[in-house]
Amino acid sequence: MKNNKKTILEIKDLKTHFFTEDGVVKAVDGVDFKVYEGETLGIVGESGCGKSVTAFSIMQLLDYPGKTVGGKILFKGEDLLEKSEAEMRKMRGKDIAMIFQEPMTALNPVLTIGFQISESLRMHFKINKTEAMKKSIELLDKVGIPAPEQRVNEYPHQLSGGMRQRAMIAMALSCDPILLIADEPTTALDVTIQAQILELMKSLLRDFNGSLIMITHDLGVIAEIADRIAVMYAGKIVEYADKKTIFHNPSHPYTFGLLTSIPRLDMEVERLNVIPGIVPNPLHFPDGCKFNTRCKFATNKCREEEPVLNELENGHLVRCWHSDKVIEEAKKIF
């Protein structure tokens, strides 16, 4: 069914490297995925796995020393990597918009909320200041900000964290983007405020016909909002499937490890599972499978040869030589 849907974004073998003094950091090293019309793709992983760099690569907002060195980013069939900066600027905010993690640093502190929302409206559409302000008030109302007529003239510091994040969502939605990228939009918020924002995003998604890429480290958040999930580790996607498959039949040892190492409200465990060790230094990734240093299933083959992203069944991709063993183990728990 999903395959009949229109593909909005297709990432092919994306490679983004950082050329530092100490060497080349392969932050994103061969990532492939597709985003279909109207769906939410969740990208999940720990710090440094390359999930945010993937987002910034799509937006082409990378700073020196980061550079996309290979691959294709096909947005509606056109490769964004071949576009000029001027062409990209026309798309950013209009076709592809982004919600950042930290609303306090992402918003300009010396400009009013209204000015910042109307800025993109006026840049992408031919409308005057008054119309743009009117539209901004409507948007603020839509994202649940009380007294929007008054709030529109306020500065970011006058808003609470949750309100700022709402304002940023309003800004991102202002030009009806086709693709929205949210980079840890609720991480900096308190739980009850996070619940507010998640509910808001879910209700907006219902009448928003664009697609969403949701980047987070929180498996709970991803379980609520995503349709399909890509799990990233050390610059690569290690598992990629629809939400139920990821949570009920994890087939990569890293996904399995993550799911069993978090304390959960829906399960009682005597002792948490542990993924031993730490994420390897990106300057010196191990040979073979990047996860082999922390994996209890690792064999000599894993240390020598890097596994490919292999399709287990319809749409369930796994990068592991021993996924059958993981599936067996997961059956006992989930």
Add this chain to the structure above:
Amino acid sequence: MANTILEVKNLVKYFPIKKGVFRKTVGWVKAVDDISFNIFEGETVGLVGESGCGKTTTALSILRLEEPTGGQIKFDGRDILKMKKDDMRKERKNMQIIFQDPYSSLNPRMKIKDIIAEGIKTHKIKGGRQVYKRVGELLELVGISPEFMDRFPHEFSGGQRQRIGIARALALEPKIIMCDEAVSALDVSIRSQIINLLKDLQNKFNLTYLFVAHDLSVIKYISDRIVVMYLGKIVEIAEKHELFNNTIHPYTRALISAVPVPNPDYQKERIILQGDVPSPVDPPKGCRFHPRCANATEKCSQSEPKLIEVKKGHFVACHI
């Protein structure tokens, strides 16, 4: 249950707000406003709430790292608020803390062996060559090879630094350890390592923990009893299963329902609280939660509910 090791009674901590040329006090931030609870020997009490609810201030006040404005704190039967600075310093040998941020809580200019040895030397627990032998043992205990004791904090990862922080706390063989968001800054896969380590150490040394965190899933896993705070007040205290299965306070209910559960089939009704937490400078009259509470009545805006025991060991501050 075992003996009471720590008794907090009517603890109050106000921070002055100073303004103008003469730094006149124009108001008070009521960070912790009259809270009481006990901790028993060998148990873990989870202190949970959102930012600004006063949970960290509570932990720091117990150690007198923040001087409380009022109240009584009894540790092992001794009122520590009446102690002189010197006596308090000696008492802190029994009460240690692990901080949230493993980057800012270790002195970057000190070798980790000196960070851990500092307390041992100050309290004269060991002398001479014995000091570094003890440091080695402590490092081994928290899962770091003693060969690394000559290194500096920046040479370690976040998780390892948190282990060093734990070794430092253990160095004095304390009875109680305050864990102030001790695992919040860590990645998922590292977090479970540290949580398991804390549990193992507790079993080994019969430690008592006051575990301060905002993450209910972690709190539920690690605690025996849970204290829920809102805006400087305790709203509910109960044994953990009792708290989750028989939640009484509307704030606790909303807090539990707000936690995203990593299970797409998990059905629950989410209670969405309206608005933000009010400012602790000028908290709402009556019940502090009433402006956001769906069940609030006239009475709630008038008088403040007291924390009463509704069932053995289950305390709630709510009129309804």
